[in-house]
Amino acid sequence: MKNPIADLNKLFDSRIRLGVMSMLVVNNEIGFNDLKQMLExxxxxxxxxxxxxxxxxxxxxxxxxxxxxxxTTYSITPLGKQAFKAHLDALEKMIKKL
Amino acid sequence: MKNPIADLNKLFDSRIRLGVMSMLVVNNEIGFNDLKQMLExxxxxxxxxxxxxxxxxxxxxxxxxxxxxxxTTYSITPLGKQAFKAHLDALEKMIKKL
DNA sequence: TGAAAGTGCTTTGTTTTTCAAAGTTAAACA
DNA sequence: TGTTTAACTTTGAAAAACAAAGCACTTTCA
Structure with a gap:
């Protein structure tokens, strides 16, 4: 069996960065203060x-x-979208043996 | 909107603990050395x-x-299974707006 | 019999990461 | 003019991650 965590992206280990990315995937532009309030x-x-x-x-x-x-607003880049998707795929693959 | 990361379990922010748990969910008992090798x-x-x-x-x-x-082998407890599931649900809810 | 190797840790110490708090700059408001 | 807001940067402390070494015990190999 393969190391199940090898394909996870280290940048997304952080719950905060994970939260930011997941918000940016669904909203194509978010302000600093909005992020701040949502993520507390x-x-x-x-x-x-x-x-x-x-x-x-x-x-x-x-x-x-x-x-x-x-x-100041933030948006996700194509690279970011791709990396985030890859991370989610790795997560899913890791767990989907359920 | 609600804080999307609030329901994530801090213990599972770690890729390693996430890996251990995901392995223990599918295998009901795993040895120390197996874990060590799989997770490198x-x-x-x-x-x-x-x-x-x-x-x-x-x-x-x-x-x-x-x-x-x-x-020495390890297995997941009912509490662990529940907490892990809750974490995965929170993750999914966070992302499923996709 | 003695040396080497394996299992499963604990201890130690370093590096990395996280975070809050305070300071900063610039504009707006009252 | 003094205060507030936005969006940071800097500082410093605490927590977490990690590798390496040490350890106790057992087994295997020469």
Whole structure:
């Protein structure tokens, strides 16, 4: 039998990054504050996880304005979508022997 | 919308513990060395994760012999099965908006 | 009989990760 | 002008992960 955890993506071991990704898969654009409130995180904590995902090029940042107020939103990249899907597939494969 | 990660079990954030549990769900008894080889871990690393799962009463240890050789095996407890299932349900719910 | 090897740990110490809290910058509001 | 909000960055501490070594015991091999 093959090592069942080998295909899991280390970046998605974190529940927070997992949460961010799953939200970005269904909503094509989400704001910083929305993420913060949904996942119940401090600014710093969220920012650092978003940073990790951005470094990996799994998400993209969009800096803009709502009226004259700054607004930062995030969206998933094709690479991110692919990596997330691969992770979910690995998870499913691991468990589906049930 | 509700916090999508709130129902995930912290003990299963770890890929290793996730792997152990998923193996124990399908095999009702697995030896230390089998786990070690399948998950490609050092003794100490595996032992400590098993210890964490045992503390939580998610798995049970059986110390016995195969012939005259000592043999330690592990199995999942009803509590463990339930907690694991709940985790998987939470995961699925989180993602199934796809 | 003595050496080597295996099983299943525990201990030790390092590295990595996580996180909260505080500080920061810039704009908006009152 | 002082306060609030947005979105960070920095700092530092705590927790988790991990490898390596040590250990007790047994078995196998020479």
């Amino acid at each position: 995180l401090t600014d710093g904590n969220l920012a650092s996880h978003l940073n990790t995902l951005e470094q990996a090029e799994f998400i993209k940042v969009h800096k803009g304005f709502i009226g004259r107020k700054t607004s | 871990l050092t003794d100490g690393n595996l032992a400590s994760h098993l210890n964490t799962l045992e503390q939580a009463e998610f798995i049970k240890v059986h110390k016995g012999f195969i012939g005259r050789k000592t043999s």
